[in-house]
Amino acid sequence: MRAVVEERKKKRDLDARPLPKPDHTRIMTVANQKGGVGKTTTTVNVAAALALAGLRVLVVDLDPQGNASTALGIPHHAEITSIYDVLVDGTPLEEIVQPCPDIDGLLCAPATIDLAGSEIELVSLVARETRLRKAITAYLENTPERIDYVLIDCPPSLGLLTVNAFVAAEEVFIPIQCEYYALEGLSQLLKNIELIRTHLNPELHVSTILLTMYDARTRLSAQVADEVRGHFPTQTLRGTVPRSVRVSEAPSHGQTVITYDPMSTGALAYREAAAELADRGATAQPDPEEKNPDE
Numbered sequence: 001m002r003a004v005v006e007e008r009k010k011k012r013d014l015d016a017r018p019l020p021k022p023d024h025t026r027i028m029t030v031a032n033q034k035g036g037v038g039k040t041t042t043t044v045n046v047a048a049a050l051a052l053a054g055l056r057v058l059v060v061d062l063d064p065q066g067n068a069s070t071a072l073g074i075p076h077h078a079e080i081t082s083i084y085d086v087l088v089d090g091t092p093l094e095e096i097v098q099p100c101p102d103i104d105g106l107l108c109a110p111a112t113i114d115l116a117g118s119e120i121e122l123v124s125l126v127a128r129e130t131r132l133r134k135a136i137t138a139y140l141e142n143t144p145e146r147i148d149y150v151l152i153d154c155p156p157s158l159g160l161l162t163v164n165a166f167v168a169a170e171e172v173f174i175p176i177q178c179e180y181y182a183l184e185g186l187s188q189l190l191k192n193i194e195l196i197r198t199h200l201n202p203e204l205h206v207s208t209i210l211l212t213m214y215d216a217r218t219r220l221s222a223q224v225a226d227e228v229r230g231h232f233p234t235q236t237l238r239g240t241v242p243r244s245v246r247v248s249e250a251p252s253h254g255q256t257v258i259t260y261d262p263m264s265t266g267a268l269a270y271r272e273a274a275a276e277l278a279d280r281g282a283t284a285q286p287d288p289e290e291k292n293p294d295e
């Protein structure tokens with residue numbers, strides 16, 4: 001009972017709290033070379049939470065599975081013009097971006113299964129590593145309303161699709177599953193990020209880490225969390241996302257957990273994570289267009 005009351009209060013607090021706009025469009029690549037660690041779930045739910053708080057958010061689905069497109073209710077069958085056409089044929093991003101039906105201010109560049117072949121097709125193309133960056137830059141310049149966040153959902157590999165995502169972004173957002181071997185492969189990921197910094201994108205850095213599928217009953221989750229916080233004290237968000245059935249059910253309804261079950265622990269945890277992420281990226285200087293809350 002007490003938990004329910006606490007959750008209601010948490011939701012009321014979140015509802016009452018507008019999130020600050022960043023001073024420039026934050027482009028974040030959600031990456032972890034392990035599969036099934038919560039990259040897609042984190043991308044769509046953080047994006048939904050930011051959009052519901054009044055920000056404009058573009059999700060770029062860069063995984064041939066198209067799970068992010070599915071979770072946002074965006075059609076992505078084989079005939080749809082998609083991020084594949086953007087990367088391989090140079091189709092402008094604005095031609096493929098679709099609005100999410102349930103959430104105002106949330107947009108998605110869908111992925112279709114064609115994308116699976118693009119890893120190979122890209123190899124022989126000019127400027128193969130910078131194609132996504134060019135497409136996003138042109139889109140941000142042409143779009144009439146400013147986009148506050150671009151979140152790129154990566155496949156679980158370090159091929160050319162992920163390289164394109166790293167070149168396009170300024171920030172890397174790593175979800176870490178609180179399970180055995182959580183940190184395995186992380187040093188490889190960090191090495192790759194370092195290589196991209198040196199050769200292709202000096203701006204790139206790991207700005208954010210989110211602990212997901214946290215099980216408060218196990219010591220293992222607490223141990224993994226401690227270890228991650230020890231390595232990445234400033235990057236790791238304070239809030240964690242619990243393992244919750246509602247989170248895993250939502251995509252089969254073409255929804256994020258934030259709209260599917262707004263009162264669930266998963267929805268609240270993702271909204272808190274999004275709020276923390278937005279607060280951290282807020283400008284030190286107040287935006288002159290925003291009203292000063294003290295006035």
Ligand code: ADP
Pocket residue numbers: 034035036037038039040041042067156212213214241242243244245247248249266
């Ligand atoms: P990735 O994109 O890294 O492969 P996903 O986001 O697709 O990982 O998550 C892998 C699986 O775990 C999916 O079935 C998803 O629904 C489930 N899942 C993710 N986060 C949670 C959570 N907090 N609680 C329960 N299930 C989750």
Ligand code: MG
Pocket residue numbers: 039040041063067154155
């Ligand atoms: Mg995924």
